[in-house]
Amino acid sequence: MPETDIAVLHHSAETISIWRRGVNGLATLAAAASVVLVLAPLIAVFGYLIYKGIGSVNWAFLTQTPKPPGETGGGMANAIAGSAAILFIGSLAGVPLGIGAGVYLAEYGQNRMGNVIRFTADVLNGVPSIIIGIVAYSLVVLTQGHFSAFAGGVALAIMMIPTIARTTEEMLLLVPNAVREAAYGLGVSRWRTTLSITLRTATSGVITGVMLAFARVAGETAPLLFTAFGNQFWNWKLNQPTAALPLQIFSYAISPYDDWHRQAWAGALILIVLIVASVSAVRLVAGRGMLKGTS
Amino acid sequence: MESPQPIAKLEVAQDPNGQIAPLANTGTSEIADRFFYVAMLSCGLVILVLVGLIVYELMTKSSLSWHAFGLKFFFRSEWDPVNDQFGALPFVYGTIVSSILALVIAVPLAIGVAVFITEMSPRWLKGPLAFTTELLAAIPSVIYGLWAIFVLVPLLRIYLQPWLAAYFGWTGLFDGPPYGIGMLAAGIILAIMVVPIVSSITREVMTAVPRQQREAVLALGATRWEMIRTGVLRNARAGILGGIILGLGRALGETMAVTMVIGNRPEIAKSLFAPGYTMASVIANEFSEATGDLYLSSLIEVGLALFILTIIVNVLAQILVWTVTRGNPARANA
Numbered sequence: 001m002p003e004t005d006i007a008v009l010h011h012s013a014e015t016i017s018i019w020r021r022g023v024n025g026l027a028t029l030a031a032a033a034s035v036v037l038v039l040a041p042l043i044a045v046f047g048y049l050i051y052k053g054i055g056s057v058n059w060a061f062l063t064q065t066p067k068p069p070g071e072t073g074g075g076m077a078n079a080i081a082g083s084a085a086i087l088f089i090g091s092l093a094g095v096p097l098g099i100g101a102g103v104y105l106a107e108y109g110q111n112r113m114g115n116v117i118r119f120t121a122d123v124l125n126g127v128p129s130i131i132i133g134i135v136a137y138s139l140v141v142l143t144q145g146h147f148s149a150f151a152g153g154v155a156l157a158i159m160m161i162p163t164i165a166r167t168t169e170e171m172l173l174l175v176p177n178a179v180r181e182a183a184y185g186l187g188v189s190r191w192r193t194t195l196s197i198t199l200r201t202a203t204s205g206v207i208t209g210v211m212l213a214f215a216r217v218a219g220e221t222a223p224l225l226f227t228a229f230g231n232q233f234w235n236w237k238l239n240q241p242t243a244a245l246p247l248q249i250f251s252y253a254i255s256p257y258d259d260w261h262r263q264a265w266a267g268a269l270i271l272i273v274l275i276v277a278s279v280s281a282v283r284l285v286a287g288r289g290m291l292k293g294t295s
Numbered sequence: 296m297e298s299p300q301p302i303a304k305l306e307v308a309q310d311p312n313g314q315i316a317p318l319a320n321t322g323t324s325e326i327a328d329r330f331f332y333v334a335m336l337s338c339g340l341v342i343l344v345l346v347g348l349i350v351y352e353l354m355t356k357s358s359l360s361w362h363a364f365g366l367k368f369f370f371r372s373e374w375d376p377v378n379d380q381f382g383a384l385p386f387v388y389g390t391i392v393s394s395i396l397a398l399v400i401a402v403p404l405a406i407g408v409a410v411f412i413t414e415m416s417p418r419w420l421k422g423p424l425a426f427t428t429e430l431l432a433a434i435p436s437v438i439y440g441l442w443a444i445f446v447l448v449p450l451l452r453i454y455l456q457p458w459l460a461a462y463f464g465w466t467g468l469f470d471g472p473p474y475g476i477g478m479l480a481a482g483i484i485l486a487i488m489v490v491p492i493v494s495s496i497t498r499e500v501m502t503a504v505p506r507q508q509r510e511a512v513l514a515l516g517a518t519r520w521e522m523i524r525t526g527v528l529r530n531a532r533a534g535i536l537g538g539i540i541l542g543l544g545r546a547l548g549e550t551m552a553v554t555m556v557i558g559n560r561p562e563i564a565k566s567l568f569a570p571g572y573t574m575a576s577v578i579a580n581e582f583s584e585a586t587g588d589l590y591l592s593s594l595i596e597v598g599l600a601l602f603i604l605t606i607i608v609n610v611l612a613q614i615l616v617w618t619v620t621r622g623n624p625a626r627a628n629a
Contacts (some may be wrong), residue, residue, distance in 0.1 A: 020518050035407070038490050108336065123346060127548070129548070130579055131353070162342060190324070191328050219437065226582050253440065265441070268438045268441050
């Protein structure tokens with residue numbers, strides 16, 4: 001602490017307290033004001049989503065495919081289904097690999113190899129999603145020869161793996177070693193201990209990590225732009241260009257048609273409900289205690 | 296934490312039939328353990344392979360542009376797909392200026408929020424406030440973009456930009472017609488997206504400052520703000536800087552919201568009202584329409600540069616955050 005501050009503290013209370021109290025009050029006010037300023041956009045975003053979106057979510061929106069440009073009506077049913085397919089493929093690949101990597105880091109990773117993987121996972125976590133899109137494009141789309149739901153799923157899986165790996169590791173490390181030792185003491189093999197004792201104990205924490213990763217990639221648009229690409233029609237083939245909710249919101253938002261703007265708000269509302277539902281589900285699970293067995 | 300050691304072979308009594316009791320079944324579990332280890336290791340190795348693939352793909356696919364323009368690629372400002380002339384300077388400029396603008400707006404707000412939540416807020420309000428600021432990070436980029444197009448941009452055009460031009464026009468930063476769309480809009484929407492990252496890291500490093508330190512400063516007769524400034528913020532500054540740099544990393548790579556409001560014009564203008572273009576936006580807009588190998592290769596080189604930039608920034612941030620919270624987990628003092 002520099003001398004000036006100590007000098008301030010040594011001044012007699014009566015002469016300086018008004019000034020110091022004033023500064024203290026101003027600082028409190030500034031902090032409270034920044035909370036208000038930060039919450040304002042949050043409220044504005046949610047407010048507009050509900051205000052603009054709720055009137056546009058109707059049966060047609062949920063069951064029909066987009067109408068040709070300029071015509072009113074139609075919906076985003078194919079985009080919702082496409083998003084579900086892409087997220088399913090992404091999770092199918094991303095969740096087991098992520099959890100596996102997390103198990104490796106927590107149970108076997110206290111060495112140089114573990115540190116390298118840990119560091120690389122953090123690097124991968126920070127890679128902009130648009131770059132992941134480029135790589136999924138050149139790995140999958142160029143090899144297959146066309147845009148596909150599969151390519152979109154690969155891009156999302158790449159984004160999920162490092163997030164899930166690091167949260168899984170963190171959760172497994174919270175499991176006390178005594179629990180593992182108790183299992184070994186009973187003669188249970190190491191793999192069985194990891195699967196049925198350690199992972200089992202950390203289940204709710206691991207699920208939290210998985211859901212957060214899912215919520216994060218569910219709204220991703222950039223990596224889908226040139227992998228899933230989008231589609232105005234129903235498509236049941238995983239190796240064809242596929243519509244996705246975020247892509248559809250993007251193209252409708254920048255379109256010149258009022259009816260498409262309206263539908264973009266409706267799509268955004270559905271997307272945010274999906275995401276907030278999964279984040280809140282996480283809060284509920286996490287609120288019940290990260291771990292059974294630890295305080 | 297020490298990893299659990301494999302146990303030595305167990306001696307377990309045989310059951311009356313002369314069978315080895317199942318728990319002592321170490322012979323087969325050695326193979327199973329080995330198999331399990333290899334399986335988990337390969338999951339971990341997948342991460343290394345993925346980053347390796349990213350680097351390899353970006354480098355090989357951008358080599359064409361690299362050979363054509365060399366390092367000058369980043370100092371040229373022509374972007375002319377028709378004549379195969381490519382230079383990334385306007386995108387680098389747009390990315391850096393929009394990100395810095397975002398930080399200038401976001402950092403004071405984020406620190407204010409963190410200070411309020413950790414030091415000033417009543418206990419019952421802490422949880423909900425922390426949750427709502429986290430929620431800000433959960434909103435997808437494309438929804439921020441949608442909101443910015445239809446709400447933020449008109450607000451800027453009608454209220455904020457004429458006001459800025461009238462009072463601060465002399466700086467040259469707020470010059471030209473107020474379109475709404477442009478660098479300023481991009482900076483503001485980025486700021487909203489960066490605040491939760493900076494404030495959650497700041498909160499984490501502030502809680503890592505020991506409680507005794509606060510009590511000691513208060514015992515010397517400091518007001519609450521003096522305590523926060525001298526006792527908490529000063530100790531946490533390396534970590535806060537780390538959080539700011541982490542926010543910078545996010546802002547640099549942010550794509551959709553920026554693409555929707557920045558105006559997408561490859562120009563370098565001093566005024567923040569003018570439209571611009573960022574590295575991520577140009578890839579998002581032009582990648583799937585890029586005809587010609589050199590065009591595509593140039594876009595991938597922009598991607599490679601963005602990749603290297605974000606990695607440097609993120610690693611720097613990790614190191615800074617780590618120096619503060621090291622050996623002193625945030626949870627311990629919460």
